[in-house]
Structures are given as C-alpha cells and as structure tokens.
Amino acid sequence: MQNKKTNLASQNLCNDLYSRSKIGPLFYVLSTLITGFLADYYASLSMPFIAAMFVLVITAIARLMARPPQNTKDSRDAFIKKHWLLVFCCVVTWSIFFSWTVYELGLSSAFIFGLVSTINFSTAIAHQFSPHLKRALFCSLLCLLPTLVVIILFQPSLHVAALALALYIPYLLLTAKNSHKEYFEHLNNKLQLEAALLEVELLSITDGLTGLYNRREFNNQLGRAFATSNRTKQAVSLILCDIDDFKKINDSYSHTAGDDCLIHVAKVLKNVFSRETDIIARVGGEEFAIIVLSDSENSAMKSAENFQQLLSASVCSTQGHEISLTASIGVVCYQAQTSIKPHQLYDLADSAMYRAKNKGKNRVEYTTL
Ligand SMILES: Nc1nc2c(ncn2[C@@H]2O[C@H](COP(=O)(O)OP(=O)(O)OP(=O)(O)O)[C@@H](O)[C@H]2O)c(=O)[nH]1
Secondary structure, three states: OHHHHHHHHHHHHHHHHHHHOOOHHHHHHHHHHHHHHHOOHHHHOOHHHHHHHHHHHHHHHHHHHOOOOOOOHHHHHHHHHHHHHHHHHHHHHHHHHHHHHHHHHOOOHHHHHHHHHHHHHHHHHHHHOHHHHHHHHHHHHHHHHHHHHHHHHHOHHHHHHHHHHHHHHHHHHHHHHHHHHHHHHHHHHHHHHHHHHHHHHHHHHEOOOOOOEOHHHHHHHHHHHHHHHHHHOOOEEEEEEEEOOHHHHHHHHOHHHHHHHHHHHHHHHHHHOOOOOOEEEEOOOOEEEEEEEOOOHHHHHHHHHHHHHHHHHOEEEEOOEEEEOOEEEEEEEEOOOOOOOHHHHHHHHHHHHHHHHHOOOOOEEEEOO
C-alpha cells in the first residue's frame, strides 16, 4: 500500500515537472530574441547571442519532447534528472547571456527588459519547480546571482538595481519554501482522495464477508460476458450453487460459524474456478454464482462437479467444530447464437439448481438450451 502511494507520488511529481515546464522554454527563447534585438546584436551578428539562441532552442525542443515515463521508478528518476539538466542548461545559458549583456552595455533598454525577464525567470523557477526545492532554489539563484555580481563589479551606476535584486533573494527563498510545503500538502490530499475513491469503488462491487463480487457486480459482469460472447461467438456457462441446509448450520453452530462456512465455500470456489476470466460472486445469503467464459458445456459441467466433490470432501474448521458442507448446483451454457437474455439464463440456472435440491441435494444438474 505504502509502495503504491510512493509510486503514485513519484508519477505525479514527474507529470507535474513536465506540465509545469512546458511554457518556460519559449519565454527564454523570446526574451533572448528581444534582448538581442534591443541590444542590436542582430546587426553585429554577435556570437554570444547566436550561441545562446542555439542552446535555448535546442533545450526548449528537448524539454518539450522528453515526455514523462509511466512505468518504473528508475525510469521516472532518470526522467527527473534529465529534465533538471535541461532546465539547468536554459538557466545557465540565459544567465551568462544576460550578464554578458549587462557587462557590455550597462544601463540600456536591453538591460531593463533583461532584468525584468531575469526576475520573472527566477520567480517562475522557484515556484513552478518548488516540489524539487533544493534544485529549484539552486537554479533560481543561478539565474540572479551572475547578473548581481556583474553589476556590483563592473557597473557601479546600476548598484540600486543590484540592491533590489539582493533584497529580492530572501523573499524568493521564503516563498519557494511555502510553495514546496503547499504542493506536498495538496499532493497528499489528492492521493488520499484517490485511494478513498478506489476503496469505495471496490466496496461497491464486492461482498464484505467473502471478498467475492456482489450481486450488483455479478449482473454487470453477466451482461459483459454476453456481449463478449456475442462478439467472439464463444460460449458462456453460468453455474449457480446453493449451500445445502445452511439454516441448520447456523442454528446448530451459531451465525458466526455460518459466516466462516461461507468464507470456506468462497475459498474452495476460488481454487476450482481459478482462471483469470472466471467470475465468482456471492449473489444471495448462501448462494453463489460463477460465470465461466469461453468454455464448452462439458468443461463447465466438469468444473461444477469438481467443486461439488471438493466441497463435500472438505470441512470448515471453526470455533472448535469441523463442519461438513454440501451444495446443490445448477449449470447452463449460453451459445452466442441462442436468443435469450442474461436474466433468462439466470432463471434457467436457478431452475437447474432447484432440480438438484429436489433430487436430494449435493449434486449438479444441467439445463440444455
Ligand atoms: N451465517 C450467515 N447466515 C446467512 C447469511 N445470509 C443468509 N444466511 C442464512 O442462510 C439460511 C438460508 O436458509 P434457507 O433459505 O432456509 O436454506 P437452507 O437452510 O440452506 O435449505 P436448502 O436451501 O433447502 O438446503 C438462513 O438461515 C439465513 O439466515 C450470512 O451472511 N451469514
């Protein structure tokens, strides 16, 4: 269960990293283009500008194309590492390009535009990628610090901008930490809700005592089996089985012992009807139904007889008693070409089962269509 939750969390982290990373690369490319235009790098065919554009376009394509894997934890971990490497590449490229622009031009329209872009990028990284807090903070600072250092060392006229940037850093660190906390609170709630929904879904289709399907789900499954049979032209057999003299068991040993007997019957049924396509349901108090797909009439009959013999040869040990059980069983086989409805098949199996009761119980009766 814990493992499943960890897997779901890691899949969510992967998917979120990808979806939050989709738009960012385009802005790096756009901002570099505009800064380059404002700085007049087009006319001078500036090499740092061309190199930055080249790297940013390539990493943008790589970020968009590397979709999150859906299988193993190792492949998800590898995806996260690779994706972060690409984010790192974008940030370093922009950071070097803009620091160099600041170094070359000082105060200019390219500086103002680039500075706002730098603040935007560092904020977006710190918040959008806050699930991976350390990496997010590292890249966010990597975006800001080189520009800050260049301003301090080489552009004394821009020291006010450096002061604003320096003041922004602690604010960024604190809010990123909050985003990280909120992300995991939200993820935890989401996973808990999904798990609760799954549990409710499971409860709505199973019988609480035996863990088999309940009557409602049995009806759904029978409808589906009919549809499959009509499509594939394979036979569907329906087996109904009713525990004999169950009232006596309850009366002689207690209702709890009766419950244990029902669990015991479910176990024997699971042993006999163990194919993946076999559907076993508890359709009444001491009544069970089995849908056997793609089976010949004979083999469904054989399985039913096998179950009847195994059950009568077994004992249910409960509360210091060894209780013997038998069942009366009715079998009917549906061929796709026969024009009957699922509920009519059920009635036919039911009447076969009552024939077995009337003929002395602990036996299998078969109805031919
Ligand atoms: N312990 C237990 N008993 C149940 C449960 N559901 C139904 N029963 C009991 O199953 C018994 C069924 O009794 P009957 O319908 O008379 O059938 P029977 O005694 O098996 O007799 P035949 O069907 O003729 O063999 C009743 O006493 C119900 O109370 C359950 O979940 N647990």
